[in-house]
Amino acid sequence: MPEIFINYRTGDGEKSAAALERELSHRFGSDHVFRASKSIRPGENFGESLLTNVRRSSAFIAVIGPRWLDAPDAADPSRRALDNRNDWVRKEIQEAFRCALHIVPVLDGRTMSRLDRKALPSALARLADYHSLRLDMQRGSADFLHIGDELAALVPRLAELESAREAPAAASDARASNTMGDPSGPGVQTSGDLHGGVAGTVINGASGPIHAGGGDLNHRTTRVTGGATYFENGGSSRVNNHFGHSPRRRTDGEFDEDDE
Secondary structure (H helix, E strand, O other): OOOEEEEOEOOEOHHHHHHHHHHHHHHHOHHHEEOHHHHOOOOOOHHHHHHHHHHHOOEEEEEEOOOOOOOEOOOOOOOEHHHOOOOHHHHHHHHHHHOOOEEEEEEEOOOOOOOOHHHOOHHHHHHHHOOOEEEOHHHOHHHHHHHHHHHHHHOHHHHHHHHHHHHHHHHHHHHOOOOOOOOOOOOEEOOOOOOOOOOOEEOOOOOOOOOOOOOOEEEOOOOOOOOOOOOOOOOOOOEEEOOOOOOOEOOOOOEOHHHO
C-alpha cells in the first residue's frame, strides 16, 4: 500500500516526477510510492485506481512545473486544464483535500515561483497555502534527500520503512567478517582448490612468504630450487629453514666452519 502519492501533469513535470518516484522508492520501497505511469497495471480501471490510491496514501506530492498552471485542456484548448472539473490532476488534488493528507507542492526548477491563490481555480485555491519544496535537477541528490527527509518527518511510517530497509544491510555487513584462529595442523592448504566442509586456513595460489602453523621453522640458506616456499625471519617468531645436508657436530654443540 502506498504512503506517498505523486501527482503530476503529463507534458509538465513528468520527468521530474519519475526521478522523484525513483529516488523515494529506493529510500522507502517501491510499493510505498505511487506514480500512475508506474503503478497502474494493465487491465486496472485508471480512474478508480488513481482515487483509491490517493485515499490510501499519507503524503501527497503535487509536482508543479512551468506549464502546470496554464496548460490547455485537451478537450477544449481555449481554456485551462485546471478549469475542467474532469481534469485528473485537479480531481486528485481535490481528493487529497478531502482525505486531509499531508500535501507537499514541489516546485519543478529553480525559477518556479510559489503558487498564487488568485491564479488558481477556487476549488484548488488552498493549494497555495501549503508550504512548498523545490526540486532543482541541477542540484541532484541534495534536493531529493531534503524532500525525503521532510516526508519522513511528516509521516512516521516512512521513517519506520526506511529503518527496516537499512537493517538487513547493516546485519549483512556485521556477518561479513573473517576470523583466523590457530591454523596449526593439517587444515592448511597453500595451493589448489578445496571443496566441502573445511576448518583451518586455506591459502590459494601461494607465491610469496607464508608461515601458517605452530612451531619453529628453520632456514639456513637463501638458495631454493624446485617447488618450495621461501621463509624469511622478518617477524617476532622464530622462522628457520634447513636445506641440504646436516652439518657435522663436534663435541660442544658447535659446527665446523666449513659447514657454515
